[in-house]
Amino acid sequence: MSFGEPNNPYNSAPQPPAGAPGAAGYGYPQQPGVPPQGYGYPQAPGMGGVPQFGTPGMPTLAHWGLRVVATIIDGIIIGLPYYVLGIAGVAMASGDNGSGGGIALALIGFIGTIVLAFWQLAKEGSTGQTIGKRAMKIRLLKEADGSTLGFGLAFGRRICHIVDSIACYIGWLWPLWDSKKQTFADKICSTVVIRSQ
Template identity: 55%
Template sequence: MSFGDPNPNPNNPYGQQPGQPPQGQPGYGYPQTPGMPPQGQPGYGAQPQFAGWWSRFAALLIDGVIIAIPYGVLIGIGAGIGGGAGSAITMLGLIVGIGLGLFKLYKEGTTGQFIGKKALGISLLREADGQPLGFGMAFVRYLAHFVDSIACYIGWLWPAWDAKKQTFADKICSTLVVKTG
């Protein structure tokens, strides 16, 4: 029996049981979690408002400054001191920079927002269901931004005229940046 079979087999334990009212459609998939949108329906509604290029740029700039300040201060202090202590402080600066970058990916993957996106009321979500994409896909999207850069950085500008305001990395990873507030 296939989905939507007009003559279901009554002996099939997985099909609709005889004498029961129709269960509605689509009638497949996992049980829904209360408070979650039905499967196949975006969590941001049927028609999300896409974040514009300027808000995306401003969020990236805010996040970049937040990560760069402690990194730059520690690197500068390490370079100024020099020697063994300077090298240790420089190494600490590298660790802090990488740690903050990974924390940014974690927050964008689990909540859809880091400080810049939260301040501007935008969020990074999966295109399929409007949910946060997870740390792994946030990391893959970060790597996919390489594609935005290889053609004279045109991928970074693409949201300015794209219908869904997506970069090439967003298209590759099936993600959207939408207005949340």
């Protein structure tokens, strides 16, 4: 077979680009009247295929006020054992003539605070909610797929909050004007806080 023969496939007219009328598609044939299907998330304007929060069918982002109140609630709960047992320990130490009972009580309060903080972190990683977030009906999730963070990423996000505090705490205020309502730690870890039902 030579290139000049009429049945030679290399000698045929150029094909129109894929997706154009009359173009030959690859894979399974499409049914008439059904648009071709893509993979992954549905296309959203301006997001390069990632769904935009706030659009129909997508969760609503939590506003800054809800996040602040949730953080205050968590701070009170985590700090409560330390302050209660610490104050009791100081009062006891001033009256026990150096027996050490007050210091032991303050130490127990400190250990209780650490345990509560890690328990809250584990709950946030596994369910997306601390006690404060549950009270405010908000949830922390991965931005890409809406799954929970797991303990490691939740812990890493807490460490990343250092970045929120570096420049005069501007990262903590960033959700007030950010389109995704993210702090710098959220941006680093690719997380979002949404309203839960």
